[in-house]
Amino acid sequence: MIMSHDYVAIYPGSFDPITNGHVDLVKRTLRVFDKIIVAIATNPGKDGSLFTVPERLQMVREVFKNLRGRVQADSFEGLLVDYAERKRATVIIRGLRAISDFEYEFQMAMMNHRLKPKLETFFMMTGESEFYISSRLVKEVVSLGGNVAGLVPENVFKHLKQKLTQ
Numbered sequence: 602m603i604m605s606h607d608y609v610a611i612y613p614g615s616f617d618p619i620t621n622g623h624v625d626l627v628k629r630t631l632r633v634f635d636k637i638i639v640a641i642a643t644n645p646g647k648d649g650s651l652f653t654v655p656e657r658l659q660m661v662r663e664v665f666k667n668l669r670g671r672v673q674a675d676s677f678e679g680l681l682v683d684y685a686e687r688k689r690a691t692v693i694i695r696g697l698r699a700i701s702d703f704e705y706e707f708q709m710a711m712m713n714h715r716l717k718p719k720l721e722t723f724f725m726m727t728g729e730s731e732f733y734i735s736s737r738l739v740k741e742v743v744s745l746g747g748n749v750a751g752l753v754p755e756n757v758f759k760h761l762k763q764k765l766t767q
């Protein structure tokens with residue numbers, strides 16, 4: 602019998618930085634899949650990211666250090682569907698918060714499906730306590746002196762404060 606845990610799930614994103622919304626989603630996804638690759642997309646040339654890719658990778662690895670066998674952090678260039686193929690993954694995981702996420706996510710899922718019909722996108726609802734968390738807002742709040750404790754993992758909180766309030 603083929604079980605879902607025979608497959609690798611890829612959780613792609615910018616993760617600039619990883620938030621507790623992402624962490625909750627990874628942990629819940631591990632109830633269904635045995636292995637998840639948190640895959641940071643690199644966008645050379647036009648990248649307005651706060652953290653470098655190595656910094657983002659390091660933060661993800663710190664967060665999941667106790668789940669190393671099951672959660673892997675990686676980065677990729679180019680198309681997500683090609684990366685998924687290289688990793689022999691058949692499922693992409695994406696989180697949905699509000700309805701406003703839907704249009705963008707739906708477009709990406711359809712485009713990815715057109716490029717690689719065998720690759721499926723699974724949507725997970727964000728946990729209710731993480732519903733309003735986004736990397737963008739977290740960065741804005743920290744840069745303006747607001748408190749985001751509890752919205753991001755502790756190591757990320759420290760990295761954010763170092764970067765944004767020096």
Ligand code: PNS
Binds near residue numbers: 613616642679709710
């Ligand atoms: O966290 P984000 O920024 O919403 O993630 C978007 C991401 C990284 C999943 C998307 O931009 C992506 O897949 N980038 C890789 C390049 C690619 O495949 N683009 C076509 C998507 S249909």
